[in-house]
Amino acid sequence: MTELICIVCPRGCHLKVDEENGFSVTGNSCPRGAEYGRAELTNPTRVVTSTVRVEGALHPRCPVKTNVPIPKKLVFEAVRALNGVCLEAPIAAGQIVVKNVCGTGADFIATRNLERR
Amino acid sequence: MLDLIVIGGGPAGLAAACSAWEGGAKNIVIVERDRELGGILNQCIHNGFGLHYFQEELTGPEYAGRFIRMLKSTGVEVRLDTMVLDVTEEKEVHIVSAAEGYRVLRAKAVILAMGCRERARGAISIPGSRPAGIFTAGAAQRYVNIEGRMVGSRILILGSGDIGLIMARRMTLEGAKVLACVELMPYSGGLNRNIVQCLQDFGIPLYLSHTIVDIKGNARVEQVTIARVDARRKPIPGTEKIFNCDTVLLSVGLIPENELSKKAGIRLDRRTNGPVVCENMETSVPGIFACGNVVHVHDLVDFVTAESQRAGAAAAEYIARGERPGCDVLELTNGDGVAYTVPQRIRRSGVKKSAEVFFRVSRVCGRSTLCVRCGDGDIAEFKRDHLAPGEMEHIVLPKALLEKCGSGNLTISVKEVSHD
Ligand SMILES: Cc1cc2nc3c(=O)[nH]c(=O)nc-3n(C[C@H](O)[C@H](O)[C@H](O)COP(=O)(O)OP(=O)(O)OC[C@H]3O[C@@H](n4cnc5c(N)ncnc54)[C@H](O)[C@@H]3O)c2cc1C
Ligand code: SF4
Numbered sequence: 001m002t003e004l005i006c007i008v009c010p011r012g013c014h015l016k017v018d019e020e021n022g023f024s025v026t027g028n029s030c031p032r033g034a035e036y037g038r039a040e041l042t043n044p045t046r047v048v049t050s051t052v053r054v055e056g057a058l059h060p061r062c063p064v065k066t067n068v069p070i071p072k073k074l075v076f077e078a079v080r081a082l083n084g085v086c087l088e089a090p091i092a093a094g095q096i097v098v099k100n101v102c103g104t105g106a107d108f109i110a111t112r113n114l115e116r117r
Numbered sequence: 118m119l120d121l122i123v124i125g126g127g128p129a130g131l132a133a134a135c136s137a138w139e140g141g142a143k144n145i146v147i148v149e150r151d152r153e154l155g156g157i158l159n160q161c162i163h164n165g166f167g168l169h170y171f172q173e174e175l176t177g178p179e180y181a182g183r184f185i186r187m188l189k190s191t192g193v194e195v196r197l198d199t200m201v202l203d204v205t206e207e208k209e210v211h212i213v214s215a216a217e218g219y220r221v222l223r224a225k226a227v228i229l230a231m232g233c234r235e236r237a238r239g240a241i242s243i244p245g246s247r248p249a250g251i252f253t254a255g256a257a258q259r260y261v262n263i264e265g266r267m268v269g270s271r272i273l274i275l276g277s278g279d280i281g282l283i284m285a286r287r288m289t290l291e292g293a294k295v296l297a298c299v300e301l302m303p304y305s306g307g308l309n310r311n312i313v314q315c316l317q318d319f320g321i322p323l324y325l326s327h328t329i330v331d332i333k334g335n336a337r338v339e340q341v342t343i344a345r346v347d348a349r350r351k352p353i354p355g356t357e358k359i360f361n362c363d364t365v366l367l368s369v370g371l372i373p374e375n376e377l378s379k380k381a382g383i384r385l386d387r388r389t390n391g392p393v394v395c396e397n398m399e400t401s402v403p404g405i406f407a408c409g410n411v412v413h414v415h416d417l418v419d420f421v422t423a424e425s426q427r428a429g430a431a432a433a434e435y436i437a438r439g440e441r442p443g444c445d446v447l448e449l450t451n452g453d454g455v456a457y458t459v460p461q462r463i464r465r466s467g468v469k470k471s472a473e474v475f476f477r478v479s480r481v482c483g484r485s486t487l488c489v490r491c492g493d494g495d496i497a498e499f500k501r502d503h504l505a506p507g508e509m510e511h512i513v514l515p516k517a518l519l520e521k522c523g524s525g526n527l528t529i530s531v532k533e534v535s536h537d
Contacts, residue, residue, distance in 0.1 A: 005309045009168045010417055012309035014503070046314065049163050049176055050290060051262055058152060061265040063162035063178050072318070079290045093182055111162065112178035 004040055006033040017041055045069035048078050049111070052097055057089035057114035064097050066106040077102050089116040119224040120144040120436050122210045124201045124377065127156020129409025130230035131184040132422045133429035137228070138191040140433025145193045146222065148212055150200040154188070155181035156232055157255070157410075158418065160262045163283055165310075169419035180418060204229075204381040206402050226404045226432040229378055229392070230425065233371040233410040235280075243275070245332030248339070254280040254368040258287070267291060269364025273341050274298040275329055277305040277312070279416060279507075281368025286315035288366075295319070296360050299327045299343050301350060304481045306370070306507050308416060328352060329365070338363050371414045381405060388457035389413040396463045396472045397431035398424060403440045406432050413459050413475065416509055420475065447519065452490065452530025454478050456506070463519065463527070471515045476529060478504045483536040487512060489529055491522035504531060 001020075006013040006028060015027045017037040025037035039045060047069050051061040070078055078101050085098060091114040098108040120142040123130045126149030134147050153159065158166070161177030168174055171183070188195070196214065203211035210222045235253040252260075252268055258280060260266045270293050274281045277300040285295045298316060303326045305312055316323050324343065330352050331342040345356035373391040375383075384393045384401035391412040392400040398408050408428035409421045445465045449458045456479040463472050482504040489497040489512070499512050512529075 005313050007310035007314045010165070010308050010310060010508070012508075046318070047164050047174070048290075051162060051265065053265065059263050059265075061263060063176060063262065065162075065164060065176055076290070093179060111176045112159075112182055 002041060004037055006036050008032045008036045044072040046072050046075055048075055048108075050079050050082055050108075052082050052108075053086040054091060054114060055086060055088055056116050057091065058117060059114065062087055062091050062097075062114055063111045064108045065111050066101060066104075067109050068106045070101060070104045070106045074102050074104060078104075078108075082108065089114050118144075119146055119222060121146070121226045121228065121432055122208075122222055122224040123147045123228045123230055124204070124210065125149060125156065125230035125232055125409070125411070126151070126154040126195065126197075127230060127232050127409065128158055128181060128184060128418050128421050129232070129411070129425040129428075130156070130228070131181070131188055132425035133228045133230055133406075133408055133432070134193045135184065135187050135191060136426040136429030137433045137436075138193055138429075140430045140437075142226075142433040142436050143192065144224075145191075146224075147188075147193060147195045148199050148201050148210065148222075149195065149197050152198055154185050154195065154197070160255070160259045161283070162262045163287070166418050169417065170422055177418075184422075201231075201377060204377050204405070206382050206405075208404060225436045226406065228428055228432055229383075229400070229405065229407040229411050230409050231374040231377060231411045233373045233414055235367070236370040236372060237367065243329050243332060245329070245341075246334060248332070248334035248337050250334065250338035250363050251332070251365045251367065254278070254284045254366045257366050258284055261287060261291065267293065268366075269293060269362075271296060271360075271362040272364045272366060273329075273343075273360050273362045274366045274368060276300060276368035276370070277307050277323060277325075278368040278370060279307040279311050281366060282307045282311040282315040284366055284368070285321050286319060289319045289321070293364075295321050296362055297322045297324055297343075299324045299329060301328045301346060302326070304505060304507070306368075308507060309505075324358075330357065332365065338365055341365060371410065373411050373414065375411065378407070378411070383407075386457065386461055388451065389459060391459075393461045394459060396460050396467050397434075398428035398460070399431060399435070404432075404435055406435075413457065416507070420509065420511070423473075424475075445524070447491075447522070447524070448526045449474065450526050450528050451476065452488070452528040454480060454482065454504075454531030454533075455529050458529055463514075465516075465519055468516045468519060471513050472519060473511055473513050474529065475509055475511045477506055477509055478531055479506060481505045482531055482533045484534040486532045486534060487529060488532060489514065489527060491527050492525055494522075496522050496527075
């Protein structure tokens with residue numbers, strides 16, 4: 001039995017996951033908590049957010065995120081994949097910045113608009 | 118004369134302006150001192166915004182972006198790079214900008230949405246020398262996320278507020294070593310989910326009931342000493358731990374930004390450091406409304422949005438119909454275990470279907486009952502499994518219930534049923 005705090009939403013339910021019983025979850029207030037509890041002990045994943053360089057915009061950095069969660073053990077490698085990337089304004093939110101991050105199938109996408117100036 | 122001036126273009130100002138527009142107000146101006154709309158959300162590049170409001174997990178810039186887009190579909194005028202210097206009871210707003218110099222705008226109603234600022238080192242008096250390398254966590258967040266500058270390589274964080282936790286992860290991902298997060302209280306000031314995904318994920322230790330007792334360094338921070346504190350929060354000799362680090366981030370609380378509110382003669386609440394507000398977010402000055410972090414510090418932007426929409430709709434109503442009589446008032450007070458309530462006053466005539474009350478508890482509690490008392494009878498009870506000062510609570514009081522209780526005060530208190 002493992003105790004976890006669900007991080008899917010700010011409510012932060014205290015979960016108990018039973019590894020011996022097919023990773024059944026108790027303590028969750030909604031189905032997403034059960035899914036999180038199971039995934040956290042079998043294949044934990046995270047959405048990764050960071051920034052990349054951008055030229056010709058109001059700011060020198062553009063925020064990005066992975067469009068889907070990636071395996072937790074690849075988080076550092078994913079951030080390294082952003083080193084040396086430089087975008088050119090204008091940027092549209094949702095625009096792909098790095099495709100198929102570390103072979104996970106996830107893409108880094110821009111999370112804001114940045115006009116050219 | 119304008120209909121409405123909104124001061125601040127963060128999520129509170131954006132939602133308030135959109136709702137006032139929908140409510141029929143037409144001549145609306147948002148005044149924002151920054152070069153762009155979005156407020157603090159522009160630097161909060163992490164995800165965790167919008168789960169309540171949009172039912173999906175957005176980053177700060179994405180959440181702001183949606184409201185900026187909504188605003189563009191209205192006729193609301195935006196003045197960027199413009200600072201509000203003064204607001205008067207007569208709803209004159211004094212502004213200054215490089216482009217237009219000094220001007221005075223007049224409106225039928227004003228919405229205060231200036232957000233909050235961070236408590237800095239002076240506010241908590243840390244001992245030791247005064248080298249460079251000590252930042253508030255929010256300032257560091259701005260340097261790293263917007264300006265692309267690293268603030269240090271070996272970092273200690275004082276305070277476990279959400280911004281500090283978020284920055285612990287951010288700095289780690291950027292290649293810095295975060296040595297520890299040090300919290301004076303026996304519990305964290307941030308959300309549990311942030312303890313898990315920002316500290317535990319990266320093996321960063323959290324020292325509860327600890328504080329900084331010394332900072333050493335000539336030009337730059339070189340060494341920080343922490344110690345355990347006793348129940349009266351005094352350092353215990355002999356429990357010191359030394360960290361060699363070049364940077365200290367302070368995440369020791371936020372204070373609503375109310376210089377302007379004070380100048381306007383608005384009544385402030387000592388508990389929240391924000392204006393005293395009614396059920397519709399109107400302050401003690403008729404026609405001046407307030408919403409968002411200027412009223413009380415929120416941990417979730419979704420609640421900022423909901424509160425600001427109420428303020429916007431109420432301002433539109435005020436503009437259309439003028440002042441509303443406010444004679445039948447229930448005063449809200451905080452009973453045992455509750456630190457404050459927002460609103461502080463409910464005018465029964467102003468309640469449509471129900472009144473929402475937000476508050477924070479003053480200590481960590483297990484399974485508990487929230488009691489609403491009027492005169493000498495409990496009029497409502499709400500069950501909770503877990504309560505913590507770091508998590509804002511809210512309850513909904515139906516109009517019928519408010520009508521049943523007599524006049525006078527409503528007191529909200531916590532009764533702990535079992536401790537976890
Ligand atoms: C670092 C941090 C992390 C957070 N993380 C989360 C999270 O993960 N999830 C979540 O849901 N919420 C989070 N929040 C909370 C949420 O972002 C805030 O509650 C929300 O942004 C507050 O909105 P606001 O409009 O009241 O204030 P702000 O966003 O601060 O906006 C206030 C605006 O007013 C302007 N202003 C102030 N004074 C003047 C003046 N005199 N003249 C002109 N303009 C002025 C400012 O420039 C600013 O743009 C976080 C907050 C912070 C600070
Ligand atoms: S179980 Fe559901 S309600 Fe509880 S924290 Fe997880 S997502 Fe939120």
